[in-house]
Amino acid sequence: MNKAKHVLGISGGKDSAALAIYLNDKYPQLNIEYYFCDTGKELDETYEILQRLESYLGKTIQKLIAEEAKNNPNDHPFDHFLKMYRGYLPSSAARWCTKKLKLEPFEKYVGNVPTISYVGIRGDENREGYISKKANIQSIFPFRKNIWSEDVVNKVLSSDNNSFLAETYTQYFKGNKLDKVTSVIFEAITPKYTQQKRFEDLLNAGVVEFNKVVFAFLKSTQYPLATEDIFPLIENDDVLVRDDIFNLLRKSGVGVPDYYEKKVYTVENKQGDYARSRSGCYFCFFQQKIEWIWLYEQHPDLFFKAVQYEDPAKGFTWNQHESLDDLIEPRRMEQIKSDHLLRKNKEKSFKSPYLLDILDDTESDGCAACFI
Ligand code: SF4
Numbered sequence: 341m342n343k344a345k346h347v348l349g350i351s352g353g354k355d356s357a358a359l360a361i362y363l364n365d366k367y368p369q370l371n372i373e374y375y376f377c378d379t380g381k382e383l384d385e386t387y388e389i390l391q392r393l394e395s396y397l398g399k400t401i402q403k404l405i406a407e408e409a410k411n412n413p414n415d416h417p418f419d420h421f422l423k424m425y426r427g428y429l430p431s432s433a434a435r436w437c438t439k440k441l442k443l444e445p446f447e448k449y450v451g452n453v454p455t456i457s458y459v460g461i462r463g464d465e466n467r468e469g470y471i472s473k474k475a476n477i478q479s480i481f482p483f484r485k486n487i488w489s490e491d492v493v494n495k496v497l498s499s500d501n502n503s504f505l506a507e508t509y510t511q512y513f514k515g516n517k518l519d520k521v522t523s524v525i526f527e528a529i530t531p532k533y534t535q536q537k538r539f540e541d542l543l544n545a546g547v548v549e550f551n552k553v554v555f556a557f558l559k560s561t562q563y564p565l566a567t568e569d570i571f572p573l574i575e576n577d578d579v580l581v582r583d584d585i586f587n588l589l590r591k592s593g594v595g596v597p598d599y600y601e602k603k604v605y606t607v608e609n610k611q612g613d614y615a616r617s618r619s620g621c622y623f624c625f626f627q628q629k630i631e632w633i634w635l636y637e638q639h640p641d642l643f644f645k646a647v648q649y650e651d652p653a654k655g656f657t658w659n660q661h662e663s664l665d666d667l668i669e670p671r672r673m674e675q676i677k678s679d680h681l682l683r684k685n686k687e688k689s690f691k692s693p694y695l696l697d698i699l700d701d702t703e704s705d706g707c708a709a710c711f712i
Pocket residue numbers: 379430435437438441442619620621623624625626710
């Protein structure tokens with residue numbers, strides 16, 4: 341029986357969908373609640389994957405809408421707030437949309453209950469994401485080797501805890517292994533031997549053992565996991581990367597959101613391919629230029645709706661220094677496609693599929709609330 345609330349936000353993207361399937365299949369005892377923060381401006385493909393997931397999980401995904409927007413049934417939630425912000429479109433520097441439409445409804449839904457929030461950042465990503473910092477919400481990253489958030493790791497590895505760490509490790513390691521871990525714990529932090537290196541050494545000595553030590557440490561804190569007697573994920577040392585996510589989604593029958601499927605375009609008599617790289621609002625300002633072209637060519641109705649939000653005379657455009665009307669000028673479109681093709685061909689010359697993945701997907705921008 342869980343004492344804390346266990347929740348998982350479904351963004352409409354592949355990673356959160358895969359995480360829901362993964363946890364449902366591997367840890368059915370966690371009794372997770374699923375939610376989706378609805379801006380009213382998602383692609384149809386997002387709503388379709390939500391339905392397929394609900395059938396697979398046999399559970400409803402709760403749709404969360406900001407309270408203030410609920411009182412205005414004539415507007416979609418995004419439009420309600422846009423009026424409040426006097427037409428100022430959100431941007432990476434002024435992300436009122438994520439705050440108002442994702443984080444605040446989530447924090448309201450959770451209230452003050454100790455909550456474990458599962459986040460689908462993958463093992464091949466190097467980011468923490470834009471996540472809630474409320475003290476009663478603890479984020480866990482099951483797809484990564486390190487399932488813990490940065491703040492937890494920093495606290496555990498504080499030098500004040502060295503004796504606690506050394507003693508707790510005696511329950512899990514003996515002999516040489518224990519000696520090695522003990523010397524890592526007491527090794528002085530220097531510019532050469534950094535805290536990060538120390539952390540990696542402990543994790544590499546044994547992921548499950550590290551997790552057990554962290555879980556024991558959390559018992560003395562106010563973190564939500566302190567309320568749980570057992571937490572099965574501490575035994576988990578799976579690491580899931582991009583290919584694993586696609587395999588998992590396809591194998592489950594839920595499938596991959598359609599917007600990830602690549603479509604062919606032609607430029608200067610050569611062929612390239614494009615797709616949307618992430619979930620979120622169809623007009624999201626985080627999308628790359630080539631994704632705007634994808635939207636224009638694959639969902640022209642949505643593209644022209646996005647155009648309607650712009651007022652270049654007032655400086656309200658989704659992209660800095662360029663309106664969407666300018667973006668679809670034939671010569672500009674050709675240039676964007678040509679640059680994209682050139683970049684993709686360059687990336688292919690890198691041997692590492694990992695690097696290719698990062699460059700291809702550009703998922704490191706943005707936020708955990710919208711794109712995972
Ligand atoms: S998807 Fe983009 S536009 Fe929509 S809420 Fe998230 S950051 Fe804002």
